[in-house]
Amino acid sequence: MECNPQRRYAILCFSPQTAAMVVLSNPTLHQIPLVKPPKLAASSGGSISVVDLSKPRAAASAAIIEACEDSGFFKVVNHGIPLELLCRLEAEAAAFFARPPADKESALGPADPFGYGHQTIGRNGDVGWVEYLLFAVSSTTTVPISSLGEYLVAVKRLAGEILELVAEGLRMKQRDRLSKMVTEEESDGIFRLNHYPPCPLLLEGFDGGGLTGFGEHTDPQIMSVLRSDGAAGLQVAGKDGSWVAVPPDRRAFFVNVGDAMQVLTNGRFKSIKHRVVVTDTERSRLSMIYFFGPAEETRITAMAEVMVDGEERRYNEFTWREYKKAAYKTRLGDDRLRQFEK
Numbered sequence: 001m002e003c004n005p006q007r008r009y010a011i012l013c014f015s016p017q018t019a020a021m022v023v024l025s026n027p028t029l030h031q032i033p034l035v036k037p038p039k040l041a042a043s044s045g046g047s048i049s050v051v052d053l054s055k056p057r058a059a060a061s062a063a064i065i066e067a068c069e070d071s072g073f074f075k076v077v078n079h080g081i082p083l084e085l086l087c088r089l090e091a092e093a094a095a096f097f098a099r100p101p102a103d104k105e106s107a108l109g110p111a112d113p114f115g116y117g118h119q120t121i122g123r124n125g126d127v128g129w130v131e132y133l134l135f136a137v138s139s140t141t142t143v144p145i146s147s148l149g150e151y152l153v154a155v156k157r158l159a160g161e162i163l164e165l166v167a168e169g170l171r172m173k174q175r176d177r178l179s180k181m182v183t184e185e186e187s188d189g190i191f192r193l194n195h196y197p198p199c200p201l202l203l204e205g206f207d208g209g210g211l212t213g214f215g216e217h218t219d220p221q222i223m224s225v226l227r228s229d230g231a232a233g234l235q236v237a238g239k240d241g242s243w244v245a246v247p248p249d250r251r252a253f254f255v256n257v258g259d260a261m262q263v264l265t266n267g268r269f270k271s272i273k274h275r276v277v278v279t280d281t282e283r284s285r286l287s288m289i290y291f292f293g294p295a296e297e298t299r300i301t302a303m304a305e306v307m308v309d310g311e312e313r314r315y316n317e318f319t320w321r322e323y324k325k326a327a328y329k330t331r332l333g334d335d336r337l338r339q340f341e342k
Ligand SMILES: C=C1C[C@]23C[C@@]1(O)CC[C@H]2[C@@]12CC[C@H](O)[C@@](C)(C(=O)O1)[C@H]2[C@@H]3C(=O)O
Pocket: 113, 121, 122, 123, 124, 126, 134, 190, 192, 217, 218, 219, 220, 221, 291, 327, 328, 329, 330, 331, 332
């Protein structure tokens, strides 16, 4: 059957978890805008870079720089964050999403953009087969997940370490310049817990190709650090326009370069396009992403250290506040850096 991204698919039957997400507006057979993703190119994830933080600093630093320049995406192993903490947060998140819909929404309020959201992503018409909690890291007091504080501290430390290795690899004079941007008190971190219920069987059009859980996009921030359970679904853009499936690894973190880092490095590091496709008819997927943004007044422009003699800046300077404002007016798949290109 021909793939039509705009087509609306009707649910014939769904699991209890899926029903919990849909039942909010209609408990019976229901039409919601499910989007069929373009076909996945045959690819197994063999090309995902791996950074081993137990290696000597110079080797880890070189591996990070190579991955950021090559694809803007890498997997981090031997990061030192105990699996027990990761599993504890995962279990708490699963329990949260298993709660009745009204409970979930009342915990943080409806997403705008922060809060509990389902199916709708952002304010500009994007939809996905996902429910989520999205909130600013600075305001976690009301989030009903007790392991969160510990997790956020650990992942922030990891992000700081990765960005120091980046600074070393770029031979920056101020080694903590990038790490400080995302770890200082005023930094603009946001956190997202995504729950992708099992893919429903479809009345028409189900050909095993899956549903769009989270449509293709780049992340606007400096860097994002993602962890997921053992379920597949994350895909990153390959060089030839194909999609590369990222094999899940519960022990690892996945890091992607965001738009702001692409600008800071004058395009040397790539803000990678990624998406989530839901294909499993029985198993759900949980992911958690810490988006590392700088303080709102931070000026984002190509850093002197990355420029070679005579190189021009590719983007006009902006503050993080300005970029965020512009980004949140766009659709997920938009090339939001284009309006800042020189
Ligand atoms: C459609 C949108 C959702 C988003 C804000 C935006 O207008 C464009 C960027 C989207 C994104 C992608 C990365 C993160 O998941 C996110 C929280 C972010 O900072 O930018 C989302 C935004 C969102 O879900 O509100």
